[in-house]
Amino acid sequence: MSRPPANPTPHHGGDGDGWVTSPDGQTKRWGRYGASGTLAHDPDRGVLLQHRVEWSHFGGTWGIPGGARNSDETALTGALREAAEEAGLPAGHVRPRGEHLLDLGWWSYTTVLADVVRPFEPVVADAESLELAWVPLADVTTLPLHPGFAASWPQLTPHLGQRARLIVDVANVLGATGNGWWRDRAGASSRLLQRIAALSLTGVTAELAPAPLTRYWPETVTVLEGQARSAIDPSRPDRGDGEWLSAPLRVVRAERDGDQAIVDEVGRGGGAGTVVVTADRELRDRVGALGARTVGPRALLDQRPA
Structure with a gap:
């Protein structure tokens, strides 16, 4: 005291x-x-x-x-x-x-x-x-x-307790952008990871924030598969003044099945408090059975760093 x-x-x-x-x-x-x-x-x-x-x-x-x-x-x-x-x-x-x-x-x-x-x-x-x-x-x-x-x-x-988690199906999110990502999967994935890294500092809003919070800073896991596995790890934004620490961000490079890697991540940390970003119906059913909430790619793509 x-x-x-x-x-x-x-x-x-x-x-x-x-x-x-x-x-x-x-x-x-x-x-x-x-x-x-x-x-x-x-x-x-x-x-x-x-x-x-x-x-x-x-x-x-x-x-x-x-x-x-x-x-x-x-x-x-x-x-x-x-x-x-x-x-x-x-x-x-x-x-x-x-x-x-x-x-x-x-x-x-x-x-x-x-x-x-x-x-x-x-x-x-x-x-x-x-x-x-x-x-x-x-x-x-x-x-x-x-x-x-x-x-x-x-x-x-x-x-106050277990930190909320955000798990991103990178391939599925890229598929929703329609900006020629298929011509350079690794490069497009690197750019998406950089956007997510910026959000890990300023927080996310709207559909990604659990009620009644209006903004939150989840532990974020991004899952890469196939050619996207060679994407570059994002550089973390620097506050400069060290006022606070950004939320954890981890990149998982799936050896074979990206969907299975996402299911494993949900199971490892428990579904409660976990949001998975994907539009894949089968994957949504699988992680939903573990207690995770799912949102579509647009909920992430519409986010803008504050």
């Missing part, structure tokens, strides 16, 4: 700081461009919670480090900046898992679920916290929680 120093550093505001009032004039929320916060999960210690100072909005309650987003920030970068400012989250110590969006139309709050991949001790770095603590999941609801966090907690807990 971390408590504030004698003279905590004041919060350094950005252009997002300010109150927003609802159209009916009855409700106020902090953050001109919305707000976001980080729900950091350590499998050995629980989730990192912040005991809010009395003068803050809903002071005295427990919630997650967070605050107003600036105009040039995504929900993810804003949430991690706030966690660094309020809890001393070191760069490169978490990996995003998913985002949960509360959208009121006139204001929004995004909770970023993040896996702790390098353990760290929180530090009360500004005047907005009474204390910070790692709280076991079973003990969270015993605390006086911030109303917004209390309302979203039941929806968030199922996603």
Whole structure:
């Protein structure tokens, strides 16, 4: 548990700081461009919670480090900046898992679920916290929680644990593009792998995100077969500032049957939480019998890195 120093550093505001009032004039929320916060999960210690100072909005309650987003920030970068400012989250110590969006139309709050991949001790770095603590999941609801966090907690807990997986049938996805991929299967596969590598950093949305998450960062497995097996491993995107770690990405080069390799991958990790991208009906039936969900190639091809 971390408590504030004698003279905590004041919060350094950005252009997002300010109150927003609802159209009916009855409700106020902090953050001109919305707000976001980080729900950091350590499998050995629980989730990192912040005991809010009395003068803050809903002071005295427990919630997650967070605050107003600036105009040039995504929900993810804003949430991690706030966690660094309020809890001393070191760069490169978490990996995003998913985002949960509360959208009121006139204001929004995004909770970023993040896996702790390098353990760290929180530090009360500004005047907005009474204390910070790692709280076991079973003990969270015993605390006086911030109303917004209390309302979203039941929806968030199922996603703290086993990482969702995305398995891509590369040959089948290429077959849906119709861009002459058959003239250079290895080259076309290399380009597709590079697109998928970019998504492993910025996350995926829409059909690929498990409800109620609006964006998520799955462990991704791409399966190659035949001539495509010589495709080049994708270079991983570089954040440059090392703010967070990208989601795992693995390339499987099937010796013979790509479909069987995909079925084996689903069986190895369990079907729950696994999405397979393919339009092959027989393969969809086989992985569906193992509990995996399937989506067509367009659900992947329509994704654009944020």
